[in-house]
Amino acid sequence: MITHKAHCFILPYPVQGHINPMLQFSKRLQSEGVKITIAPTKFFLKNMQELPTSGSIEAIYDGYGDGGLGQAESFAAYTTRFKEVGSDPLSQLIQKLTNYGCPVNCIVYDDPFLPWAVEVAKSFGIVTAAFFTQSCAVDNIYYHVHKGVLKLPPTQVDQEIIIPGFSLPIEPSDVPTFVIKSEAERILEMLEKEVIKILSRFQFRCLY
Template sequence: MEKEHRAYKSHCLVLPYPSQGHINPLFQFSKLLDHKQIKVTLVTTRFTSKTMHRGSSGIELEAISDGYDEGGIDQAESIQAYIESFWKVGPETLAELLEKLSSSGCPVNCIVYDSVMPWALDVAKKFGIVGAAFFTQSCVVDSIYYHVNKGLLNLPLTDSEISLPGMPPLEPLDLPSFVYDFGSYPAFFEVVIGQFSTVDKADWVFCNTFYELEEQVVDWMAKFWPLRTIGPTIPSKYLDNQLDDDKDYGVDLFRSNNDACMKWLNEHPKNSVAYISFGSFAQLGLEEMEELAWGLRRSKSKFLWVVRESETAKVPKGFIEETAEKGLVVSWCCQLEVLAHEAVGCFITHCGWNSTLESLCLGVPLVAMPQWTDQSTNAKYIRDVWKIGVKAQPDEKGIVRREEVEHCISEIMEGERGKEIQKNAMKWKDLARKAVIQGGSSDKNIDEFIATLVKR
């Protein structure tokens, strides 16, 4: 009942792209705004709203249409068809929702929208309210896409070394896959480059990072836009404990059996387990999956491996039974709870930005196995800039072999380099916490945003 009688200062609609990796940071940001007395309505698609498992955050939920209300993106004949439909129907139904909420006791005066959906800013401007773009990837990756959008980085790439402001020298394979493998995913390429089509008109530009992590690139981008770092947006229990009972993201498109994971981890000593997960979207080829499996089997370390139900057929026959003494294979888990467990000594990851931030905030060293999109750039920074992990080197076929998997785990769990990586991981963990506590760089940026919102 307390929620219903709170005196809110303002009302924000928060609109993420309807996938787990985009919903998580925007929903977590919503909780931060709510904690600071801003009323928040999370807006997702009708199909997603019917399929997600919600926690008890108290944040209101509304839905708009993507044109595929019964099946979402899986109902569409192609990714291109889905995007075209969503980009047409989304603005129309978002405008209808704003009309509906305008007669409520607390009308909307701001839309915080996922940067991959720039049409939301047009809707905000039409209604005369604040529009804030929210970039869910790193500032480094955003800056690379910006350079492509402006024609400052020409594709296909021809140079063997790329120099961009605020970044170390990059090789082509250090860039996002949509850039170095030009033409590989044209629909996604158009979306990530299209993020910048209206950003110059945005009242605010938020990035899910913290200033100390990407200082030089943030400073460069802030010359062009009202850019503010507001991350890392992970549940408070694992970072600063400022929000009561904030122990998970609160929205999940997958069901997990976390009790089994925790029970298993509790049986193992500190820093003895390698945790493996490739997120909610990445798919490994059959040969890649087999090599990873046999690399885990060869390793001296125990392992906890997340294999989504859609990927289980790729696990070698008999592997789960043969490795039952040293490993546990599950279809999904609460990654934060796993990473926070003292038994976990390293994280073999696809290097999605959310996973990268989570491991950084919890001080867990990484074995980088990037698959596509922004992950190769994140892997470059993990190994060479932040020095919080190693990168598994693929062979000439692009496959990480079992010997390499075994070597990387050993290097972190047993080697001298692993001790240095662990030390760096703890340094960044402390800096992440300092950014979000009261008076930290991200906390001050959020307070500045709220102060200007309340004045309107």
């Protein structure tokens, strides 16, 4: 019988660019003797040809079932719906694993899209870790857009953009396209409030 140091529950946001980095992180944890359970949505799991890890799989309901993100009216609508319905399925999965003799010790969730996982973990007395799939530079850009320091989109194609913390200015083409899209402002405002509300309650460490 294999003895694991801990049992880590991985909760990714169901898009390829978020799941792949979390899968790679899961492999690293497994190499250190940590048991892994990954919880993709039902739609994403259905369309995965194979899971490149030996961890366990538990599908989670996102409010759209087999339709997934493509069934939602917008990215914001999907994120909001997942937040509304995701807590109960996550709680059920955690309880199910506990009943099977595999209690979860930590939940690694995709931040900032799934901060509601923190409240679920808290109800079970489980520690959490936020996983940022993008670089610190990109997160820095998001932060200054939120605070109104960085005004987007740029007014000129060749305009240099000064961002606090960056050693050099960047060009408009360097800015993540997500923050320029018309829907982004509402999504970022919604997520920022939720993340700040959750993180302000806890002491946490940043791991790089």
